[in-house]
Amino acid sequence: MQPKELLTLAEEFGSPLYVYDAATIEHQYNRLKNAFSKVENLRINYAMKALSNLSILKLMKKYGSGLDTVSIQEVQLGLHAGFSPDSIIFTPNGVSFEEIEAVAELGVQINIDNLSILEHFGTKHPKIPVCIRINPHVMAGGNENISVGHIDSKFGISIYQVPHILRIVENTGMHINGIHMHTGSDILDIEVFLYAAEILFDTAKQFKELDFLDFGSGFKVPYKKGDIETNIEELGKKLSKRFLAFEKEYGRTLTLAFEPGKFLVSEAGFFLAKVNVVKQTTSTVFAGIDSGFNHLIRPMLYGSQHSIENISNPKGKERYYTVVGYICETDTFANNRRIAEIHEGDMLCFKNAGAYCYSMSSNYNSRYKPAEVLSKDGKGILVSKRETFDDLVKNQIMIEV
Numbered sequence: 001m002q003p004k005e006l007l008t009l010a011e012e013f014g015s016p017l018y019v020y021d022a023a024t025i026e027h028q029y030n031r032l033k034n035a036f037s038k039v040e041n042l043r044i045n046y047a048m049k050a051l052s053n054l055s056i057l058k059l060m061k062k063y064g065s066g067l068d069t070v071s072i073q074e075v076q077l078g079l080h081a082g083f084s085p086d087s088i089i090f091t092p093n094g095v096s097f098e099e100i101e102a103v104a105e106l107g108v109q110i111n112i113d114n115l116s117i118l119e120h121f122g123t124k125h126p127k128i129p130v131c132i133r134i135n136p137h138v139m140a141g142g143n144e145n146i147s148v149g150h151i152d153s154k155f156g157i158s159i160y161q162v163p164h165i166l167r168i169v170e171n172t173g174m175h176i177n178g179i180h181m182h183t184g185s186d187i188l189d190i191e192v193f194l195y196a197a198e199i200l201f202d203t204a205k206q207f208k209e210l211d212f213l214d215f216g217s218g219f220k221v222p223y224k225k226g227d228i229e230t231n232i233e234e235l236g237k238k239l240s241k242r243f244l245a246f247e248k249e250y251g252r253t254l255t256l257a258f259e260p261g262k263f264l265v266s267e268a269g270f271f272l273a274k275v276n277v278v279k280q281t282t283s284t285v286f287a288g289i290d291s292g293f294n295h296l297i298r299p300m301l302y303g304s305q306h307s308i309e310n311i312s313n314p315k316g317k318e319r320y321y322t323v324v325g326y327i328c329e330t331d332t333f334a335n336n337r338r339i340a341e342i343h344e345g346d347m348l349c350f351k352n353a354g355a356y357c358y359s360m361s362s363n364y365n366s367r368y369k370p371a372e373v374l375s376k377d378g379k380g381i382l383v384s385k386r387e388t389f390d391d392l393v394k395n396q397i398m399i400e401v
Contacts, residue, residue, distance in 0.1 A: 001375060003311035003349070006270055009380045010347050013371050016273040016291040018358050020051070020383075022059060022376040024268035025354075029063045032219075032260060035236025039243060039256045045089055047217060047261030048074055050355040055374050055383035056265065057081035068259035072099050075108055089214070089259075091133060091180065093155055097121070104128055111180050111214075113156045115164055122172030131178030131214065134159055134203055138183050138196040156181065159199055166206060179204045182216025182259065188228060190235045193218075197239060201246050212255035213246075215239070219263040223305050223352050230263075262355040269354025271296055271306075275346045276326065284322050287342045289333075292325025294364040296350060296357050299333050307351040308334055316340035323348065327365055358384075366392060 001021050009019055029044065036042045045066040048057060052074060057067070058081050066087040067078045072095075078088050085107030092100065093113060097120060104110050104125065112118045113133035121130065135156030157165060169176055181200050187193050197215060204213055219230040243256050273289040280286075298304040308323055310316065318338045325331035333350070342348070361369050368387035373380045 001270060003309070003314045005375070006272060006311050006349055007347060009373055009375070010272045010274075012380060013373055013382060014386065015347065016271065016289075016295055016370040018353065018370055018372045018384075019270040019272065019380070020053075020056065020265070020354055020372070020374050021268045021270070022374060025056075025059060025264055026063060028260075028264045028267070029060075029065065032232060032236075032258065032263065033064075035232045036240050036256065037236075038240045040253060041212075041255040043212065043255050043257040045087075045214075045257060045259045046264060047259045048078065049359060050261030051265045051269070051357075051359055052077055053358070053372055053383055054081050055381070057083070059374075060264075068261070069108075071095070072103050075103050075106060079106070089131065089257075091182075091259075101125075109178070111178070115157060115161060115168065118157070118165065119168045119172065122168055122174035126172050126174045129175045129177035129211075131180050131212075132157060132165060132176055133180040133182070134162075134200065136181050136183065136196040136199040138192060138199070159203060162203060162206060169207075175209060176207045177209065177211045178214055178257075179207065179210060180214035180216065180257075183218055187218045187220055187230045190231055190238070193230075193235065194238060194242070197242065201242070204246070204250070210250075210254060212257050213243070214257040214259065217258050217260040217263060219260060221262060221266045221352065224307050232263075265354035266352045267354065269352065269357060271350040271353035271357060272311075273348050273350070275342055275344055275348060278342055278344055284336075285320065287321045287323045287339075287348070289323065289325060289348060291370070292327035292331045292365070292367070294325075294327060294367050295361050295370055296333070296353065297360050297362075298356060300331070301360075306333070306353060308337060308339055309349045309351070310340040310342055310346050311349045312346035313340045313343070326367075363387075363392060368392070 010017055043066055045068040046060045047068040049070055061082055067083050069075045069088055069090050070092055089109040089111055090103045091111040111131040111133050133156045135158050183196050204210055222229045247254055273291040275287050276290050277288040293300045319341050320336050321339050322335050323333040371386040372384035374383045
């Protein structure tokens with residue numbers, strides 16, 4: 001989106017503000033779909049933890065996506081948005097057995113990553129088909145907090161425990177209809193992903209009645225100019241060829257599933273914030289904005305970089321700024337970053353703000369969460385209202401003391 005378009009939306013809806021571009025989401029969805037066009041049965045399940053706004057979910061449904069969920073609340077949101085139970089997969093970690101049973105009762109595909117839960121569920125509900133999440137012990141790349149397929153990860157059942165899985169399946173008579181893996185976000189080298197895929201294929205051979213293989217996601221998107229990204233087209237070419245060969249070897253048609261979140265919505269998101277103060281110290285020029293890590297925590301939590309543009313002065317002479325928020329502790333978005341000259345009142349745009357940004361926001365410092373706007377067909381549509389004081393206190397009970 002162009003600076004003028006974003007400025008217009010900020011003037012209409014105020015700041016801070018999240019903006020999502022529908023055209024970018026559709027482009028990313030079609031890009032992944034086209035990369036695997038040779039696969040007869042391709043299933044894209046949007047990982048809604050990245051951005052769970054109901055209007056975004058309805059957009060995904062329109063494009064033909066299913067949903068990847070990690071909580072019963074996400075399942076309920078998906079159903080509320082119009083998804084059918086059979087288009088949703090539930091991949092929890094560390095949740096109660098009661099939650100897993102409740103989701104299963106809704107008719108949603110269950111994905112289990114724990115031996116004890118697998119045995120318990122198979123004993124109680126042997127007729128309900130179950131997918132198994134394996135841990136391939138492969139480090140995909142990226143921040144250690146978002147790499148989940150290595151040997152020390154809490155996610156998945158170790159590939160070295162497959163004999164235990166087989167024994168549970170035999171003892172309970174349960175039906176395993178899918179095998180799943182997820183190496184984590186920021187896949188830097190597709191050869192590493194393909195290596196993990198081979199582990200999935202080898203595991204799948206030991207289960208004779210599978211309907212699908214789920215390869216997770218974690219595709220890296222560029223966060224700055226010249227940044228590396230996952231080559232989806234090359235991955236599609238190589239993995240499709242291998243998948244089709246495996247289908248012949250397996251003896252039946254299977255569905256190839258993915259669970260992209262960041263890949264679909266990250267680049268579609270823009271976070272707009274107004275500059276409250278420009279503060280010169282002995283060593284630094286701070287640009288303080290009307291937001292903080294309560295709205296966008298990733299830079300402080302992960303050390304992630306979001307490109308920042310001064311859309312009020314996009315062609316101005318670049319200077320060095322440290323961009324900070326209004327939270328009452330260290331609250332830094334960017335250190336010593338080159339940005340077009342900033343004045344108080346200017347509007348800054350944080351790019352790649354579609355994934356794990358609003359969904360991780362909070363009311364820290366008793367601040368309101370910002371509004372969300374969907375830009376579609378040249379029009380800005382409010383899809384989530386800015387919070388008010390009533391939202392802060394509506395669930396609290398003030399007692400007499």
